Amino acid sequence: MELQLEDLKYQDEAIESVIKVFDGTEKNTFDNSCIDGIRSNICKLNNEEILKNIENIAEENGIHADIANISEENDLCVEMETGTGKTLVYLKTIYELYKHYGFTKFIILVPSVAIRQGVLNTFNGFSRQLEELYGFKPNAFEYDSKKLSKVTNYIEDQHPQIMIMTLASFNSEDKILNQAQREDLFSNMPFIEAIGKTNPIIFMDEPQEGMDTDNSHERIGKLNPLFKIRFSATHKVVCNLLYRLTPYDSYKQGLVKKIEVLTVTEKNDEASLKIEFSEVQNGKSDPKAKLKAWHQTKSGKIEFKDTKWLKVGDNLGDVTSNPSYLNYKINRINKSLKTQKWSVTFSNGVELFEKTTTGNLQPIWTLQLEWLIHRHFTKTERLAEKGIKCLSLIFIDKVSNYMGEEPIIKNLFAEKYREIYPEYNGGKEPSEEYIKSIQGYYFAQKASGEFADNEGGVNEQKRIYELILKGREELLNKDNPVQFVFSHSALGVGWDNPNVFNIATLNTAFSEIRKRQEIGRGLRICVNQDGQRVYDSLAVEDSERINQLTVIPNETYETFVTQYQEEIKSVYGSASAGAGMTHTHKGEKQNLVKFKRNQSETIDEAFKRFWKAMSKKTDYIMSFSEDNLISTSVERLNQIEIPDYVIEASSHMIQEISEDGKQDEFGGKESRQMKASFTALDLIEELSENTGISYQTTIEIINKINLDHFIKNPPRFIHEAASIIRNVELEEMVRGLDYHITGDEYTFNFEEFERQIDDKKIRETPNKGVYDKFVFDSDIESRFGLHAENDPEVVCFLKLPLWYKIKTPVGEYNPDFGVVMKRKQLKTGNESQYYFVVETKGTDDINDKKALTESEIYKIRCAIKHFTALGVEVQYNAPIKEYNTFKTKATQTINELEEA
Structure with missing residues (x-):
């Protein structure tokens, strides 16, 4: 199979942006760029002329000067979302730079073996087509310290040269390129110096992966680059940003796969004895550890939160006031001499490593693999009709769980595959040989040269390495049996395959792989057996979509997508970033702010039904009798x-996602009951x-x-x-209080309105808000609104107007939020709507008298009776501190209503 070269407008724009930087320079020839036998890249433009070109390019591409960070540094940035072909873009840029300006010396600098192999794959895969397009073929080679003749050739040759190398090739003085005392020097100078005389143009692939340390800057500086051109989706250092293709743009334009997030998480797991090893403190005294565990508060509530710093001898049961942990006394806090990892060992034999979680994760992994295999079979059936092979990628927590003496994950996969296979294959059973043949794996290479552990022998490891990292086209061939690829972290950056349609992350660490890297392994548009990209139309229905990536993490959807958005914000910034802060400054200017009604018919209809249900006014009478x-x-x-202790699988199809928010469609959920473990x-x-x-x-x-x-x-x-x-x-204080409906109603003005308000206390709500923004009085309200805005099960919500007041014996009461939620069954697709009124406070416990005054408690109790009088249609939740608490209570309420 040969992947087909495409003429894509956005790729051409990125290439043209780099080419224009050198607009006006004299074209390099043998006569003007060859000195002392060394062919160099020469640019006659001065700094001012180049800077002007850069400013013009950024402006043409709609990038503000502040964002572009324009400077006289010989650095350029091109930012392209993962999966949109940045490797091919910078390879084509090399061809264009030679075509336009005669530049001949190029270095592609990569941070890892996986990325280096990916570059070689792309060059070799498209070299014939590129040669036909441009009429020449550069000499591209992988730097090898044992083949210095290639480096000599690179320095002297008049033909375009591309040297692909890792930073590790020259990042210390003892590396061969830096050595000054050798018999095979180039004209009595270290090779690094001779390369520097060529003034290479350096393409930095994923430069955020270690290329911006002080040592790296110094080493790259010795190469004396004419320019460094940075290509990444996640730049940490931005300088002279020429072109930007954001996640939002690539997603909206259908340049990458659509994303379904199918989460598998524990629910109601207070009895799970879960513990996380958060941090370690290692100073002059003995080391201490900070753990996260279930604490029982004075009010009796169970909260999963950090402990204080703990030392050897501390009992986790005493520290958390949770008797379930009394068997967890710390016996040892140690750093392994071999792995350099910290661990905590308890008196019951449990050992916990830093940044990992205890607990029996096998049931979660089992359900993740079960859904991965179901999605794999379903997609395989649909894709086969179009000549597209379906691949699935599984990230695991540690190599030993797949390659060790007790390969838990490998065995779980085989068990679930064996169980599910007959459902999609007419009741037939798969052979053990077949189950083995469909699995491929790649783990980090050892210093000895072996590819991870020795299962199957070194030759078998090399065969799999050749297939996964080198043989991308072979892996895409439907005749190759491998369908599931297992990896630890080696494929986390730099490796991808256009036909990865499913990704599961089976790990115990809570920051194992960054979300954009995790998703990025499968974002690329798929190809058929002829090597042609197969695109969906922008208007395609989700049920008919070909390019759909299913990501199966073991965390909540809200956690997953919030982290993903935070990573996007860290790169692109956002107008709403930091808006959750509480402002207490007095005397600040009040601005006239306009509140616009949401134009969505769905929101309009849902809110009007909701308001009709909650707009009835009540009055009360009091009577006193002992109970x-x-x-x-x-x-x-x-x-x-x-609620049962369960593992829940939940599906969400992301329609749009950007630095400012997301739009998604809830696909339903299913639960599996678990057994609690407790002392x-x-x-x-x-x-x-x-x-x-x-x-x-x-x-x-x-x-x-x-x-x-x-x-x-x-x-x-x-x-x-x-x-x-x-x-x-x-x-007992309010026992005799009784509410009844008066027959009057609150009238809601559905028009837009303006208010004089401090705009620092406004949060934008363009997706789910009845209005495009709301005014918050506290950080708690701000966070609640943010979560509601991003909750796929919320239809709409509103910060209730100040004039909506409920009568109580101690004064009028104004609740905070009205929320309309929806519930769709995963299997049937049926959807219903439910109404909630929410009071946010600094506690979730109505008996927390430190957080609530007697008056607040009394008003909330009265409100409960008020909404009870309205009937079951509107559910009242108070007090609420965290949105997740509301969500848990709302889910329980919905379950009860559905059962009723």
Whole structure:
């Protein structure tokens, strides 16, 4: 198979942007650019002329001077999203630079073997077609310190030369290129100096990967480049940015695959004994570790958060006030001499490495692999009709889980593949030889030259290396059996394949691979068996889309997409970045701000239905009669429904994504129930301590309640039960309060409006807001609005107007947000809408008297009765500190309504 060269406008624009930098210079010839037997790149333009060219190019491409960071440095930047062909762009740029200006000396500098091999693949794959197009073929070679004759050739030859090398080739004095005492020097000078006399144009592929250290700058400087041209999707250093193809532009224009994020995560996992090793402190005293674990707060709530700095001898159960961890006493905090990794060892034998998480991840991995294989089979069937081979990529946590004596992931894959295969193949069973043949793998090369561990022998490893890193076209051939590629981190940057349609990340580390790198391995538009790119029309329905990448991470969709957007923001910046800060400055200018109605018919219709449901006014009457604390508590406790500890698979199709936000479509979710693991707990002690009631009263309550839900998730049950009992105690104050509907309604003006307001307290909400922005009074409100704006299950939301007030005996009460949510079943596709009113506070616990005043607690209690009087259509959630808390409660409510 030979991949076909395409004439793509955006690639031509990027190439032309570089060519124009040298506009006006004299063309290099043998006579004007050959000195002392060395053929050099000569540019007669002065700094002012080049700078003017750069300014004009940036302006033509719509890049503001501040963003372009224009300077007299001999650095140029071209920014192209992963998967849009930047390697081919800079290779074609080399051809054009020789064609226009006669430049002959080029170096392609890469940070890794994988990227170097990718460059060689691209050059070799397109060299015939490029030669036909341009009429010549440059001499391109991989630098090898044992083949210095090629370097001599590079220095002297009149024909275009491309030397492809890693930074490691010359990044220390002992490297051969830097050595001054050798018998084979070039004209008695180190090769690095001789190369410098050629004034090469250096193309830096992924320069953010180690090319901007002080040592790297010094070493690259010795090459005396005419210009350095940086190509990346994620520049950390931006200088003279000529051309930019952002993720948003490439996604919108259909230049890369559309993305489905199918997340697999734990839900309601307070009883999972999960622990993360966050940080280590190593100074003059003994090392200390900071862990993240489930803490039981004074109010009884369970929170997953950081501990203080812990030392050997500390008991995690005591530190977290969570008796489930009492068997986790720290025995050792150590840094491995061999791996240089920190670990914490507990008294029960559990060992935890820095930046990793404990817990049984096999069920999560199993479900990730299950969905990967299902998606793989489904896509394979559709793509085969168009002559397109489907590939899937799996990132694993450590090599030993695939190559070791107990290859957990390898065995899990074989087990799930064997189980799922008959469903798509008429009930037939796959042979063990077949399951082995469809798997390929590439792990980092050892210093000894072997490619990871010795399974299958070195020759087998080399064969797989040749296939995955060198034989891209062979891997694309439908006759090659390999369909699933396993890697650790070696394929994280620089390797991709146009026919990767599914990516799963099976890891215990919480920052193993950056999101844009992770996604980037499969963004490229796919090719058929003739090597031709197969594009979708911009108007294609998702169900008919060919170029769709499914990413299967083991984290929530919100976490995944937020991190992805933050990476984009770190590169492109954003008007909304930092808008979540709380401003308390007084006396600042008030601006006239216009609030525009969202033009979406879906939002308009949903909000009007919502407002009709919640616009009814109420009044109240009060009566006083004693109620029994025990009977009320028993009644409420028997209504507890602790959600199952589950692993949840959830699908989201991203329609658009940029530095300013995303648009997506929720594809549904499914759950798999898990078993909780916990140590013995004293229910009586825990409930008595968390509610203040006596042991005798606690025993009487417990004797009358159903403990089935306690067994499901003891920490969660204790928190829920204690909260209910405390609420009963508080409700003695409001027990006699009764709300009834008056028949009057709040009238909502649906027009646009203007307000005098401090614009620093405004958050933009163009996607899900009823209006295009809302005013926030606190950082908590700001964050809630941001999450609602980016939640695929939210139809619309509104910061409720100040005139929407509920009567209470202690004054009028104005809730914060109205939210309309949707729920679509993954299998049936049916969708329903649900209405919520939310009160945000600095706590999720109504009994938290440190965060809430008695008046606030009383008003919230009254509001509960107010919305109860309205009926079940509008659900009230208060108080809410974190959006995830609201989401959990809303999901539980929706589940209950659906079951009802």
